Amino acid sequence: MIKRPSRQISEFREPSKNWLDKNEVHNIELHEFLVQQISSCPTRTFSSYPDLNKSYKLLSDFLSVPIDQLYIGNGSDAIIKSVFENFVTTSDAIFFRTPTFAMYEIYSVYFQASAINFSYQFDIYSYDFSWDYELFETSILRKKPAIIFLANPDSPTGSYFSEDYMVRLLLIAKKVQSIVCIDAVYDSFAPTPLDYRRLSKEFDNFIIIYSASKSWGLAGIRLGFSIAAPKLNYKLHRSRPMYKIGSLQSFIFDQILQNEDMRKSTIAKVCSNKQKIETGIRETKTKVVDTVGNFILFEDHPFVSQSLSSTSVIRNAWDSGPMKGLARISVSADMDCQSIIETFEKNSEVKID
Numbered sequence: 001m002i003k004r005p006s007r008q009i010s011e012f013r014e015p016s017k018n019w020l021d022k023n024e025v026h027n028i029e030l031h032e033f034l035v036q037q038i039s040s041c042p043t044r045t046f047s048s049y050p051d052l053n054k055s056y057k058l059l060s061d062f063l064s065v066p067i068d069q070l071y072i073g074n075g076s077d078a079i080i081k082s083v084f085e086n087f088v089t090t091s092d093a094i095f096f097r098t099p100t101f102a103m104y105e106i107y108s109v110y111f112q113a114s115a116i117n118f119s120y121q122f123d124i125y126s127y128d129f130s131w132d133y134e135l136f137e138t139s140i141l142r143k144k145p146a147i148i149f150l151a152n153p154d155s156p157t158g159s160y161f162s163e164d165y166m167v168r169l170l171l172i173a174k175k176v177q178s179i180v181c182i183d184a185v186y187d188s189f190a191p192t193p194l195d196y197r198r199l200s201k202e203f204d205n206f207i208i209i210y211s212a213s214k215s216w217g218l219a220g221i222r223l224g225f226s227i228a229a230p231k232l233n234y235k236l237h238r239s240r241p242m243y244k245i246g247s248l249q250s251f252i253f254d255q256i257l258q259n260e261d262m263r264k265s266t267i268a269k270v271c272s273n274k275q276k277i278e279t280g281i282r283e284t285k286t287k288v289v290d291t292v293g294n295f296i297l298f299e300d301h302p303f304v305s306q307s308l309s310s311t312s313v314i315r316n317a318w319d320s321g322p323m324k325g326l327a328r329i330s331v332s333a334d335m336d337c338q339s340i341i342e343t344f345e346k347n348s349e350v351k352i353d
Contacts, residue, residue, distance in 0.1 A: 004106065018312040018336075020329040023155065023295050025217035027266045027333035037255045038248070050247040058257040059225060068230045069200060071237060072253075073244050076185055076211040076224035077103055083147060083181055083207060084111045085239040092146035095139070097131055099156055099323060101183060104149045116143065120157055122322035127287050129157045129322060133165075137172055144176040151183040153190055156315075156323060158291020163194050170203045179232070182208045185224075186293040188215035188267050196227050204229040207236070214294055215267050216256055217333065223253050269333035270294045277331065280341030284348040289326065300327035303347040308340070 005011050013019055019026075052072060060067045073079040080103055088094065090112040096104040098117040108115035118136050120129045140148065148169070153160040166182070173180050180203075187193045187210065196208050207228040213219035223245065228236060245253070256263060278296055281288055286304070289297035298304075300316045305327050308314050316327035329340070 004102070013313045020308075020332075020335075021313045021315045022219075023214060023293065023330045024219045025214060025266065025270060025294055025330075025332050026335070027217045027269065030217055030262055030266055030333070033259070033262060034252060034255060038252070041248075041251050045247045045251050048247055050243055050245065050250045052244070052250055055245075055250045055253050055257070058254055062257050063196070063227065065197060065200070065227055066230075069227050069233050071226045071228070071233060071240075071244075073224045073226070073240075074249075075213065075222040076183060076209045076226075078222075078244070079209050079224050079226045079236075080104070080149075080181070080183070081107060082236055082239055083179075084108075084113070086235050087179055088113050088146050093143045094147050094149065095136070095143075095145040095178075096149040097151075097154065097159075099321060100149075100151050100154055113146070116145070120159065120322045122326075124325075127289055129159050129289070131159070137169070140169075140172050140178060141176060145178050148173055148178055148180045149183065150180065151185070152194070153186040153292035155186065155293055155295070156297070156328060158289060158293050158295065158297055160190055160292040163192065163199075166194060166199065170199070170206055174203065174205050177205070179205050179207060182206070184208050185211040185214050189271060189294055190292050200227050200229055204232060207232060212253070212256065215270075216263055217266050218252070218256070221249055221252050223249055266333050270331055273333070273335060273337050274331040276337045277329075277340055280337070281344050284344045286344055286348045294331045295328050296331060297326050297328050300325055301348055304344055307343045307347045311339070 055072060056067050056070060059070055059072065071079060073082065084107045088111050092113045094104065094108045094113045094115050096117055098119050105115050118131055120131050122129055170180050184194060194208065199206050199208065207226055209224060209226045212221060212223035274294065274296060278288055281298055286301065287299040291297050305314065305316050308329065314327060314329050318324050318326060
C-alpha cells in the first residue's frame, strides 16, 4: 500500500532547487499579493475562531451554486475522508483506478471497506494510458460499490474522460445506488471543464471535489470545496468538525475568491508554460505522454533525469506498474522553461552504454 509522508523522517527538498515533483504551482505575483493581504489583515484573525459565512457566500457567488450544495474543507483530502465517514460502512466495495491519489486506498483500509482497483495499462507504441471501460461498467452493476472514486483528470497518469462519459457512468451507478465522487483538483486544466451545475442538478448520486492547491497555487494553505445535491450534501456535513478551516485559511480563501484576474492568470500561465515545454521536449524526439494537468510525463532517459535533478527535484524511477520507465516534471506559473528545454536538447541524444 502507498504510504503517507512520515512524521519522523523529513521529506527534505533542497531549497535552492526547483521543486517540480509534487505538482505544486508557484506563482510569485499571487504569493506576493497574499503576503500583502495577510500583513494588513485584522489581528483578531490569528486569535479568533473562524466565521465561514462570508467564505460560503463568496464561494456560492463564484460557482453560482446555492450554499446548501457546498462544503468547505481542509483540502480535498479532508472532504474525501468525510465521504468515507458518512457513506461507507464495513465491507462496502470502493472502486477506483490505479495508480491514482493514494488516500482512496488508505481510507478504504482504515474504514474496513473492500478496495477494488482497476489498473491502467500503458501502451509503449501509442505511448498512452488506457483502462478497461467495459470491465469497469459491468463491475459496477455486479459489485454495487458504495462509492466510485474517479480523479478526472487523474494523476499521475494525466488521463481524462469527457462529460458525456461522466453522465454515462452516473446513469450506470444510479441503477445500483452507487455514489460517484469526482476528484476534480486538475479540472481547471482540462480542455472542457465539467459542468458541475448541470451534473449536481441532474444527479443525486454525484459529488465533485475541488482544491485550491493546483490551479490556484495554494497547496500550503490546505483549502478544498465540494458540490453535491442538497440531500447528499446534508449527509456529508453530518461529521464535519466544529471549524472546518481556520480564520487565516478563510481570510486567504476570501481574497482569492474576490480576485478573478489572479485566479485566471495563474491557470493561463501554467497552461502556456506546459505547451512551451512540451513542444520543446518533443522537438528533441523524446517521447511525451499526452496528459491533462499541470505536469509533463516523458520517457525516463537517465542522462536527462540526472541533469534535471542537478537543478530541480523531479519525480521518476517508478519501479513497477504502468508508470515504469516514465519521469514527470510539474509545471508552474513561474519557471524557467528555456533551461528545461535546453536540458533535453543537450542530453536526450546521449547514448546509453
